[in-house]
Structures are given as structure tokens and as C-alpha cells.
């Protein structure tokens with residue numbers, strides 16, 4: 451049973467297939483309007499969401515299926531009355547596919563271990579693979595290719611988005627530079643760092659981690675940043691994190707060090723004046739709403755591919 455748990459588990463071919471399928475669905479959605487007829491998706495949420503929830507639900511509806519929003523705060527699972535194992539074994543008797551947005555990545559792995567239907571990681575503290583697949587689609591659409599491009603990521607790098615970039619970009623032959631503060635709570639987790647180093651060696655791409663924001667973005671084709679206050683970070687840490695991450699804020703001046711035709715990405719939600727200035731996110735290089743739109747095309751592609759492979763369509 452193939453799931454989407456992290457992009458570490460996915461080959462370059464699987465990633466390329468997801469991107470080309472998402473682009474085909476985007477180009478001709480009518481062609482796929484019955485592709486998931488009468489299929490049911492369960493969407494397990496422990497954390498908030500705008501894009502992920504709406505794009506999965508709208509995407510499933512557009513393909514003729516149905517999506518159930520399952521908020522763990524009103525479930526026996528969230529109330530400590532039922533185990534992950536019993537929840538998933540029950541859920542699999544009703545639905546064809548599951549997506550889950552959770553705090554602990556280990557809980558997602560446990561779900562996958564008990565599931566007889568495909569599971570899609572819709573964000574854990576550790577990784578956010580569906581996001582990065584939609585980001586790669588967006589980059590390919592704007593730049594015409596992935597291999598040989600340089601992506602610079604600035605800011606909080608001990609996070610799900612960074613880890614998924616590390617698992618995917620070097621594998622796809624992209625050069626990757628990370629600009630972040632020093633310290634293990636701000637730098638990528640060792641396993642993601644090791645995967646990026648090994649993949650870069652295999653594909654001949656460059657992978658660099660630096661504490662100098664200007665060096666990170668130099669000649670980049672894509673500049674990417676993410677929230678300094680991910681959903682799981684306690685509010686009390688806000689002031690301290692603003693102080694630590696401010697040198698990595700994406701400003702118009704910093705964008706000038708990238709290539710003149712560089713595009714700007716942020717997975718959203720975004721805070722103007724924090725991880726980037728308003729001038730950057732609302733400026734001509736920003737493609738953040740194309741990026742947000744592509745979440746839906748990518749989710750449709752992922753459901754189609756995984757359900758097809760599981761023999762359920």
C-alpha cells in the first residue's frame with residue numbers, strides 16, 4: 451500500500467508523476483469529474499487549516515467523491531477514549547482514503563501501520579509533503595523545469611516545510627540553500643539534512659546551509675519562506691523568535707540578490723512584517739496564490755494516483 455508520509459519515501463519518478471498528473475488535471479478538470487465517483491475521503495485534523503481543508507474537500511467534490519471533516523477535538527481519539535489503532539481500523543471500514551494533519555509524525559506512522567487504505571500526510575510537525583509537491587508544480591509552471599534551478603529557503607528551518615524541501619529538491623536535481631539561525635532548534639533535523647546531502651551527491655546538485663541570508667539567496671531562481679510561528683509553536687515564544695529570525699526576513703533588498711526573474715513562495719498563512727515584508731509578498735515576484743491554488747490540483751492528483759495504485763478505482 452503506497453501512502454504519502456514523507457517525500458523521503460518517494461522516488462524522483464513518483465514526484466514527477468504527481469506533478470504531471472496535477473498539471474493535467476488543472477488543464478482539463480472536466481476530464482476527471484467522475485474519476486473518484488462515490489469515493490470517500492476522511493480528513494483528520496488536530497490543527498487548524500484554510501488551504502489544506504478546503505482544497506481537499508473542493509477537490510474531492512470536483513472529482514465526484516465526498517470528503518468528511520473529522521476534527522479530533524470532538525472525537526474519541528482526541529478525548530483519549532480511543533486508540534489510534536482502533537480509530538484507523540474502524541475508519542478503514544467506511545472510507546477509501548484518509549488524510550491527516552497531526553502534531554506528532556509518529557502518530558501518522560502508527561496510523562499508516564494500521565491502515566488498509568492510502569494515507570496522505572497533510573502536515574505533521576516533521577513534514578508537509580503535499581505542500582512541497584504543489585510548490586514544485588508551481589515552480590515548474592513558472593520556470594519550465596526543476597533540475598538546475600536554485601531554491602533558497604530563509605527562516606525557521608527546523609520545520610515541516612524545510613524538511614520536505616530537503617527531501618525533494620536535491621532529489622529533483624535542484625540546488626538548495628538554507629539560510630537560518632545557528633542552533634538545533636532552528637536548523638533542519640539531522641535525518642533530513644543527511645537525506646539532502648546524499649541526494650545532492652547523487653544528482654550532482656548543490657546543497658548548502660548558511661547563517662548568512664544574503665549568501666543563501668545569491669542568484670536564486672526561487673526564494674521561499676515560511677511562518678516563524680508554526681501551528682505547534684507556543685505563543686509565549688513569539689517575541690524571542692521574532693528577534694532570532696528577523697535577520698532572515700525576506701525584504702525587497704534581499705530579493706535583489708536573487709536573480710532578477712526570481713519568484714517568491716510562501717506556503718501561507720503569512721505574516722506581513724515578519725517572515726517577509728508586505729512589499730515582497732504583495733509584489734510582482736510573488737506567486738503565493740498560484741501556489742495556494744495548486745494545492746487543490748495536487749491533492750486531486752494524489753488521491754487519484756494513490757487510489758488507483760490501491761486498486762480502489
Ligand code: CP
Pocket residue numbers: 498499500501502503573581717718719
Ligand atoms: N499551507 C497550508 O498548509 O495552509 P493551511 O494551514 O491553511 O492548510
Ligand code: NVA
Pocket residue numbers: 573575578609610611676677679680681682717718719
Ligand atoms: N510550518 C507551518 C506550515 C503551515 C502550513 C506550520 O507548521 O504551521
